[in-house]
Amino acid sequence: MLTKLYDFNLGSVTESSLWRSTDYGTTYEKLNEKVGVKTILSYLYVSPNNKRKIMLLTDPEVENSLLISTDEGATYQKYRLGFYVLSLLFHPEQEDWILAYSHDQKLYSSVEFGRRWQLVHERVAPNRFYWSKMGLDKEPGLIHLETTISDTQALYITCKLQNCTEANKGKPFPGYIDPNSLVVQDEYVFVQVSTGGRPIYYVSSRRDLFTPMKLPKYTLPKDLHVISTDENRVVAAVQEWNQNDTFNLYVSEAGGVYYTLALENVMSSMGPEGNVMIDLYEAPSTDLRGNSIHCILPYCSLHLQLHVSANPYTSGNIASKESAPGIIVASGSIGAELTSNNVSIFITSDAGNTWRQIFDEEFSILYLDQGGALVAIQHTPLPIRHLWLSFDEGRVWNKYSFTSSPLFVDGVLGEPGEETLIMTIFGHVSHRSEWQLVKIDFRSIFNRRCTEADYQTWHLHNQGDPCLMG
Incomplete structure (x- = not known):
C-alpha cells in the first residue's frame, strides 16, 4: 500500500x-x-x-x-x-515486457521488467499504442502505434519491439488517418479518415484489409466510438447529426463491417482523452417479471442505472463477476421511465431474466467466495458501523456491526478473483482524522463443506419456456 x-x-x-x-x-x-x-x-x-x-x-x-x-x-x-514516465502498458502474456510513454511523446520498451529501456518511436499519440495479439499478429513482439505527423494527420504503423527502424516498419493502412483515432482491440483494428469535413470509419478484422464501416442507409454519424469487441462482433456508439448528449448503439456481424441498430438514445459521460463512457453488460434486458416486484402503473418496467462509479473502490451502480455466473446486482427504479429518484437495489440470479428487490436505498455490493456470500455496504455520506451479509443470493440478509465507532467509508478492498473470504474496509472517523482500516474475516462463518443437496441445475428460462437463443 x-x-x-x-x-x-x-x-x-x-x-x-x-x-x-x-x-x-x-x-x-x-x-x-x-x-x-x-x-x-x-x-x-x-x-x-x-x-x-x-x-x-x-x-x-x-x-x-x-x-x-x-x-x-x-x-x-x-x-x-532517462525519461519521465507518464504511463505504463504491461504485456498481457510476457511478464517482463513493458511499454512506457514519456512526457515528450516518446515510446520506450523494456524486456527486463524496467531494468533497461530502449526508445521505440517518437511523436506517438497518447494511449494509442498496443501490444500484438497472440494468434493474430505474426510476431509476439509486434507493436501497433499511432504516430503524429501534424495537427490533422497521423500514421498507423507497426514495428518490432527491439528493432523499430524504418526498414522494419509496417503500414497496414495506406495513407494518413485522423489523430487519436487508432483503436486496436481483440481481432479488430479501427481508424478514422476525414474528407471534406465528414469522417469515414474503417475496420480491419483479423488483420485483413481495411473496409469502410457500413451503417444503415439513413444514419448520419458525426461521432463514433467502439464500445465492445467481444463475441466476434463490434458494438459501436454513434452520435448522429441530431444528437448532442446521447448515442445510438449499433451491433455488427463477425467482420465488423455491416451494422444494425440495437438501442437508441443512450446517455453517456465523457471520459479521459475524449472517450465516451458507456457501460455495456452482456445480459438480456428484461421487462417486469417475478413475484417480488409489484407495479400498478401503466407501461411499468424496471429501469437499471449504469452510471460508472467515480470512486474506484466502490462497486458503482451495477456489479457482476465472471466467477459468479448468473448473478447481477444493479441499482434502478420501477416506473414508466428512468429516473434518479427512489433508487433501489435489485438482484437477478438468472442473468437478467427475472429480478428481485433487495434494498430500497443505494448500496455497494461485494462478491465473496465466487458469489457464495454477498456483502452490502450502504452508500451514504454519513458514518456507518453496519454491513449486511447474505448466503442465498440476496434472499435473506443479516446485519452485522464491523466497527465500534461509526466510520465514514471511503472504499472496500478485496483480493482479485472473488474467491477470498477476507475484505478490508477503509475510511475515517472524522473529516480531520487519519485513515482507519478494518479487516473482516468471514472464514469462521463457513463451517461446513458443500454436499450434493446444496447444488441445483440451473437453466435459463424465458417466461417459463427454455431459452432458444443460447
Whole structure:
C-alpha cells in the first residue's frame, strides 16, 4: 500500500510511505528504509502476469527513478530513468515486457521488467499504442502505434519491439488517418479518415484489409466510438447529426463491417482523452417479471442505472463477476421511465431474466467466495458501523456491526478473483482524522463443506419456456 502526504499550501506531495502486509491487513510493515527514507513515490504497479513482481515510480520532480521488487514487495532495487514516465502498458502474456510513454511523446520498451529501456518511436499519440495479439499478429513482439505527423494527420504503423527502424516498419493502412483515432482491440483494428469535413470509419478484422464501416442507409454519424469487441462482433456508439448528449448503439456481424441498430438514445459521460463512457453488460434486458416486484402503473418496467462509479473502490451502480455466473446486482427504479429518484437495489440470479428487490436505498455490493456470500455496504455520506451479509443470493440478509465507532467509508478492498473470504474496509472517523482500516474475516462463518443437496441445475428460462437463443 502506497500512501502520500499532500501539502495544499505547496500544491505538491511532500512525503510518501510504503506499507506491506502478509496477513491480509492485520499488521503492516513500513518499508521506507528499504526504498529510501527521503524517496517520494508516485505510483505502484503490480505485474498482471506475476504478482511477485512490483514496480514503483518516484516523483520525477525530486528523483527520476524506478524501484523493482521480484519477491512481492519484500526487497527493492533502484534504477535511474532517462525519461519521465507518464504511463505504463504491461504485456498481457510476457511478464517482463513493458511499454512506457514519456512526457515528450516518446515510446520506450523494456524486456527486463524496467531494468533497461530502449526508445521505440517518437511523436506517438497518447494511449494509442498496443501490444500484438497472440494468434493474430505474426510476431509476439509486434507493436501497433499511432504516430503524429501534424495537427490533422497521423500514421498507423507497426514495428518490432527491439528493432523499430524504418526498414522494419509496417503500414497496414495506406495513407494518413485522423489523430487519436487508432483503436486496436481483440481481432479488430479501427481508424478514422476525414474528407471534406465528414469522417469515414474503417475496420480491419483479423488483420485483413481495411473496409469502410457500413451503417444503415439513413444514419448520419458525426461521432463514433467502439464500445465492445467481444463475441466476434463490434458494438459501436454513434452520435448522429441530431444528437448532442446521447448515442445510438449499433451491433455488427463477425467482420465488423455491416451494422444494425440495437438501442437508441443512450446517455453517456465523457471520459479521459475524449472517450465516451458507456457501460455495456452482456445480459438480456428484461421487462417486469417475478413475484417480488409489484407495479400498478401503466407501461411499468424496471429501469437499471449504469452510471460508472467515480470512486474506484466502490462497486458503482451495477456489479457482476465472471466467477459468479448468473448473478447481477444493479441499482434502478420501477416506473414508466428512468429516473434518479427512489433508487433501489435489485438482484437477478438468472442473468437478467427475472429480478428481485433487495434494498430500497443505494448500496455497494461485494462478491465473496465466487458469489457464495454477498456483502452490502450502504452508500451514504454519513458514518456507518453496519454491513449486511447474505448466503442465498440476496434472499435473506443479516446485519452485522464491523466497527465500534461509526466510520465514514471511503472504499472496500478485496483480493482479485472473488474467491477470498477476507475484505478490508477503509475510511475515517472524522473529516480531520487519519485513515482507519478494518479487516473482516468471514472464514469462521463457513463451517461446513458443500454436499450434493446444496447444488441445483440451473437453466435459463424465458417466461417459463427454455431459452432458444443460447
